[in-house]
Amino acid sequence: EGVRSDGYLDRLNQIADVKDLTNLGLDAIVDEGKEPLWEDANGTGAAFKGTMKKRETDDFKISFAYYPGCLGNNEVPANRSSGAYIFRPNSTKAIGLNVESVSEISGDLLSEVRTKIRGNVLSIKRVYKEFDFIEHEWLVGPISVDDGIGKEYVVKYQTDIINNGEFYTDSNGRQMLKRKLNARPQWNLTLTEPVPGNYYPVTNEIYIENGERFTVLTDRSQGGTSLVEGEVELMLHRRLLHDDAFGVGEALNETVLGSGLVVRGKHRILRSKDPVEIAKSVFQMHLPPVVFVSDASGLSYEQW
């Protein structure tokens, strides 16, 4: 309470001081001020860093970015628009989104860091006292298209793992398959679309490893890749203004009350290498407990 500042350095110092207030296994969510809590230089996007007391290696950054959609007349593949069927950004570099504000909550059951990010993005990094995983809840949208450009939003998890361009995604919920950047196992590959050509379906799980392992479980099917060493990238939301001429005949531009849709979901981040623990977590993500709420007016505790 009362810790506020307009200065960047002041902010870092204060956050370092505040770490003792967290009473969970979450070790301050910041790392004693040795690294910037967030960074917005070079347009690489906003990030914050987290460490957990239980596992010193739980150290990664989360940032958000978007790919501007391609616009073309669809007459030849080179003029294909990004649309419902086709992910075709007009740039190989995603545009980073900066942090607007950060807040922190700590209590008896959970601690979380809420990061408000430019472009209608909210990122909540959450640690439960009882659970070993880190939960990343994201809320994206409505995506603004006032500039006439369709956008495809992604989240990036940046780690120190040297994965040599290799990452693993599940095969429609069955076995995990190894994916290699700019490569296919059966033929020599020349990619005309360097970003989408490296995107793969993620029904449940995507991970990178090299000694240690960084796994992200999704709560729904998403597209995922690892374009940069140590990074896992997942697409969260899209709003596009042009049809891609693959049959739907409409742009992927859904609205509610005139504004774009808001999507809200969760990723579960695991550092475990135990296949049983990971498999159980996958099931728990997809078959969570069913919760019924019923009015109990007139029913006392004793009667219950």
Added chain:
Amino acid sequence: EFILNELKSAMGIMQHHDAITGTEKQHVAHDYERILSTAIDDALLVARQAFNKAAQGDSGKAPLFSYDRCHFNESRCHTSETSETFMVTVYNPLAWGVREAVKLPVTYGHYEVYAPNGDKIVTQLVEIPDEVKRIPNRRSEATHELVFIAHLHPLGVKSFYVKRVSTTKRAIANGSYLEWISG
């Protein structure tokens, strides 16, 4: 059975690749929403009857509980937002025991949650982010989420009793709130 068949039928339609991926035309998307939403609402009838049957035994009394549809993806639930006391029934569909955080949209206040053995359990009140409150078309009075951890048996059902104790107490939300606002 015919009510459940309606939901099974709707789920069958939702296996279409356009429904899965969202590559259908917009009016088709709305039709899918209509079919699925109606089927879920109707299937809740079965849940209501089943739970009331279990709760009443053979007494034949009038139904005790009504189960309203909660929209947890928008942090809204009419019953938990408006009732002073409510019951939370949690079913674990997995064949092993799990611990899961249950989050109930509520208005600001002091709440007590009791586990099936009658013990009061630890809870935390967490403010719902403004970004969630601003979701277009969201109609809800909920300002916070009441969080507790449910320990569930394999394929087990547990019932929790929630009681709103006070609405005026200050500093009810247990936990520290710290905010930095950027320049």
